[in-house]
Amino acid sequence: MRWTVGSACVVAGLVASMAGLTMAVRSEPAKADPDLSDPRLAFQTAEAVVYPDTNPFTVEKAALGRRLFFDPALSGAGTLSCASCHEPSRGWGDNRPRGIGEIGTAMKVRTPTLLHAASAPILGWDGKFSSLENVTFTPITSPAVMNLPESVLIQRLRGDADYVRDFALAFPSGAITRTSIEQALATYQRTIRPGQSAFDRWIAGDARAISLRAQNGFRLFTGKARCAECHSGAAFTDASFHDIGIAQGEDIGRGRYFPSSRMLRYAFKTPTLRDVAIRAPYMHDGSVATLEGVIDHYDRGGIDRPSRAVEVRALGLTPSEKADLLAFLKTLTGTTPPDAPGAPSPR
Ligand code: HEC
Ligand code: HEC
Structure with missing residues (x-):
């Protein structure tokens, strides 16, 4: 490799x-x-x-990441999850010419599959992302995608007893932060395989x-x-x-x-x-x-x-x-x- x-x-x-x-x-x-x-x-x-040293695999982290991936609470109005565009049954894409964000605007590019995300050394059609962790907050906070400010997401998750429990299982500190959200979602996506x-x-x-x-x-x-x-x-x-x-x-x-x-x-x-x-x-x-x-x-x-x-x-x-x-x-x-x-x- x-x-x-x-x-x-x-x-x-x-x-x-x-x-x-x-x-x-x-x-x-x-x-x-x-x-x-x-x-x-x-x-x-x-x-x-390859699971990076800074974010090794654990079952609890992957399970938490999976929950986040399929949860529409990651969008402003609660209508879009990552899986709304990266749908497992559509080859982890959405069968649309362009991704359509929460407020209905078309993105500049088509939703790519996540089938190669685990081993891809660089992500995005133009290579704008350096790692899976690094992708996470771009779709979440972009007004044209999930339209949810970082601080609102963190507040939402901290106010949810189930998430508080799942973050405590997945991370020694149990902290619900930008980094722990990135790490959990990235770990889940590294388990996606054709x-x-x-x-x-x-x-x-x-x-x-x-x-x-x-x-x-x-x-x-x-x-x-x-x-x-x-x-x-x-x-x-x-x-x-x-x-x-x-x-x-x-x-x-x-x-x-x-x-x-x-x-x-x-x-x-x-x-x-x-x-x-x-x-x-x-x-x-x-x-x-x-x-x-x-x-x-x-x-x-x-x-x-x-x-x-x-x-x-x-x-x-x-x-x-x-x-x-x-x-x-x-x-x-x-x-x-x-x-x-x-x-x-x-x-
Ligand atoms: C010079 C490198 C190169 C060669 C040679 C090449 N491809 Fe591609 N292929 C690409 C790139 C880069 C894209 C994406 C282009 C884009 O999105 O604008 C692509 C896109 C595709 C897609 C669309 C996949 C998707 O998810 O959108 C298919 C299917 C495909 N190629 C099949 C083939 C076939 C069949 C051949 C041989 C006839 C071939 N490619 C030759 C580089 C190549
Ligand atoms: C509205 C549709 C939409 C939603 C929702 C969405 N994405 Fe995407 N995703 C896209 C599009 C479009 C791209 C391509 C962006 C680019 O290349 O600039 C992309 C690219 C990616 C990539 C890079 C894949 C590669 O091989 O290059 C990853 C990883 C990814 N998204 C993960 C996520 C995660 C995690 C979430 C949830 C937090 C999410 N996406 C939410 C549409 C979406």
Whole structure:
């Protein structure tokens, strides 16, 4: 892993217990004598989740974080929770082109999935957040999102006997502060993991788990169509920023922080493709309605300009190849969304 956080402890056992697959893949190679040129190998090992030394995992903290995540008391009028936009049954997104905040205004960008949040080294479409802890109060206090001042939230929680008890269980001091709220929500989100997909069963050795069409789609994905240049590894992202020739207008993405960079103008974070088929519409601005539309976009190559990534240029896919790629993308949908260990189910 390129982005292990300092001396942070890696709770590999926890990952394995929640995705039985990880263990299977780690302990037994797919073949006795693995063919190292097999492109499937690059997608096998799930990324280890790193709990920072400053905020280690505990069941009580994850359970408290889960409660906060699903609680509309975190918004001004008590109508929106984190899960209103990051809905487990919608691939931890909301199926809207833009997030819609409590007062009904559309946000500038689409709600991203949280399926990669646990291992992502940097968060936000333009990389504006450095950690999960660091995200927390931006949605809570933004008038266009949850619209609740920090001091009002803290007062609310301190006035609730159940929360007073749960914070006392989760933190030695029992303090209800900005930091303890951030730590509990971040710990819960680090437990969010994609469910096992047909693709996972296929790379673990079940040759019939996905169709021949989808298998050909995977060959295109890692070959001719160049998708895996960016959508790489078990999470299908390089966690980096690219202009894929889609963005237009004022939002220049990562370029905002690097105004002199040619390549970061219109660059946005490569999203994970886990559960992608149930997360329409697509892209940071929700501008592409369907997966067919996404494939057509890459086939055409998008807007030709100096910042466009070199891997993105017209592909010349046949209709049958496009159907193969689509079939492959559909194999990435996991089974039921997993939930925090030791916590009651959200549904
Ligand atoms: C109104 C919809 C909405 C609500 C409510 C909301 N979010 Fe989000 N969330 C978004 C949008 C839109 C973004 C993308 C923001 C950006 O990239 O600038 C986002 C981004 C994130 C990210 C970064 C994910 C990534 O991979 O880059 C995390 C983590 C996150 N939200 C957690 C939360 C938490 C925790 C809460 C509750 C305290 C919450 N969100 C409430 C819409 C929402
Ligand atoms: C140069 C890196 C790069 C390559 C090559 C690439 N992608 Fe992407 N992909 C991205 C980035 C960056 C985004 C987000 C762009 C945005 O939001 O504006 C994205 C978005 C997507 C999305 C939308 C996901 C979502 O949640 O919105 C899908 C689906 C997708 N790509 C599939 C593919 C396929 C299929 C290929 C090959 C034909 C491919 N990508 C090639 C970087 C890449």
